[in-house]
Amino acid sequence: MLVSCLSLLLGACAGAGKTTSGPPPAAAIKAVDSYMIGVDDIVQVTVWRNPDLGITVPVRPDGMISVPLVGDVAAAGKPPAEVAQDIQEKLAAYVRDPQVAVILTDLRSHEYLSRVRVTGAVRQPVSIPYRPGMTVLDAVLAAGGVTEFAAPDRSELHRKLEDSASAYSVRLDRILGKGDLSTNYPVSPGDVITIPERVL
Structure with missing residues (x-):
């Protein structure tokens, strides 16, 4: 069930067009x-x-x-x-x-709906409960960090908003290696962070 839901979400993200370099819009907090x-x-x-x-x-x-x-x-x-x-x-x-x-x-x-998922070239792909103030870095660290095969400069944050989904570029290499937090975006419930493997 979780795998199929994740596949559907990533499929929707893939069909949303090119990756956006700017920050994702803040998700509206439901009353x-x-x-x-x-x-x-x-x-x-x-x-x-x-x-x-x-x-x-x-x-x-x-x-x-x-x-x-x-x-x-x-x-x-x-x-x-x-x-x-x-x-x-x-x-x-x-x-x-x-x-x-x-x-x-x-x-x-x-508790199930409000989760953040980290997949790809990380030590341990995870689905963790969302907490206010959580960032991309928090989620990646909860996954044990990236592996030696990761291409952190091509990481993406996938977010579904209303009836559309978008992908946002995350420079995880700069976050981890240089402390550049400009793309260390706040995450929202339902976000999926993907770290691809580098091409050998």
Whole structure:
């Protein structure tokens, strides 16, 4: 699954045209309200004045959660406000004027989606959790650095933005050898850094 997703992303990047030498645009940080619930996320459902109907449950692999009185409700792929509205409408048959809130208490699915991947001529190709402030150098060092067969001057940062993907030139040779941090770009969730092997 991971390999196929990575192949699709790199394929999209390859079809995006030539590599850009300038810095990549900063990825927009999604507001919590626009976060789509995923499988394994933990959600808390509360019903005002009806504490017995409140639950805290993980989203099942089928994308559903089980809610007292109304049964299964689809949660995966929806924002919390929409799930709350669905539950509220179903509860109206049992509770007068229900007021429902859905709160994400543990974003487990986000851990998979928000990763940075380093592939190619590195000691250990890795997929690491994204952290604010992480840079290309941080990710490459987490992969153990480049191998003796690497062509660090041809490294690229691949980023998907909306419906398009772009590749940005990273002079990893200058970053590692000269301390030139001009292309040590901040990374974003979903970025893929590739370090090719040199041509012998």
